[in-house]
Amino acid sequence: MTDLKPSVYRKHFIPLESNPVVFTKLIHRLGVPPSLAFTDVYSLDDPDLLAMISRPTSALILVFPTSLQYEQNKAADEMKRDNYAGQGAEEDVIWFKQTINNACGLYGVLHCVSNGKTASSITPSSTLSNLLAKCIPVSPQARALVLEEDEELEKAYTTAATEGDSAVPENPEDEVDFHYVAFIKSTKNGHLYLMDGDRKGPVDLELPLTESDDLLSEPVLEVVRKFIQMEGGENLNFSLMALGPSQNDDDD
Known part of the structure; x- marks a missing residue:
């Protein structure tokens, strides 16, 4: 799931099941309204x-198996990039x-709900609202510590991680062989971004989207298709979830 050395980690969580019901319950607990x-x-x-998916779609989460090919592609991309140092309200994402x-x-969930139009719908004084109030003004390094130390966030996550249909690993330090990334649209510059906490920062895909383009518009779908193809698209273990209007407000 990651190429970081175990010594980098100060905390270990049980992995979250790729299940839209589980993800939806988690964002509602954090402070996203039931309408999403x-x-x-x-x-x-x-x-x-x-056409079965409610629109507009504000974010996507792609789940895929990690592989040597993926790690090599990512390493090559990251060599060209500097460590991200953005902070404050002026950030594009x-x-x-x-x-x-x-x-x-x-991290995929947080990238989806902290960006785009979803961010403006977060319930005031909720776990997520309070978290962002602490995170936005500070550096990426300080943000990481805020997340690690947030007990309400950990409690909501732990509940979600035990609600899926899959067996929960006995040891949260055991590595898993899949990874989550998010695709979001910046409300500042209208660009499509790849959001992955394992990289040096947000990846501006330099695709300008129009006001009417959501995350299931054809230009975005083509980017996702190419990403999947590059990472071994014949593997059926890829899955995609969209964040958008709820078809059932009783998910909680």
Whole structure:
């Protein structure tokens, strides 16, 4: 799930199951309103299956198996980039460096709900609202510590991690072979971003989106298709979840 050395991690979480119900319950506990929810995306090409998803879609989470090819591609990309140092309200996006082992699902969630139009719908004084108030003004390094030390966030996550259908690992320090990344649209510059806490910072994909383009618009779908193909697209273990209007406000 990550190429960071175990010594980097100060905390270890049980991995989150790739399940839109689990993800939806988690964001509601954190302070996202019931009007928003995650749902599975079953096809990137079939218009009938895509039409089943409530729009507009504000973010995507892609889940995929890690591999040597993926790690090599990522390392090559990261060699060209500097460590991100953004902080404050002027940031184009809000990014979190992953320092909690096996918690890439949590970082994917945070990237989805802290950016785009979803961020403006967060319930005031909620766990997420309070977290962002502490995180936005500080450096990525300080943000990482805020996340590690937030007891309400850990409690909500731990509950979600034990609610899925999959067996929970006995040891949270055991590595898993899948990873989560998010795709979001910046409300500042309108660009599409790849958000991955295992990288040096947010990745501006330099794709400007129009006001009417959501995260299931054709330009975004093409980016996701290429990402999957580059990382071994024939593997059926790839899955995609979309964040958008809830079809059922009773998910909690």
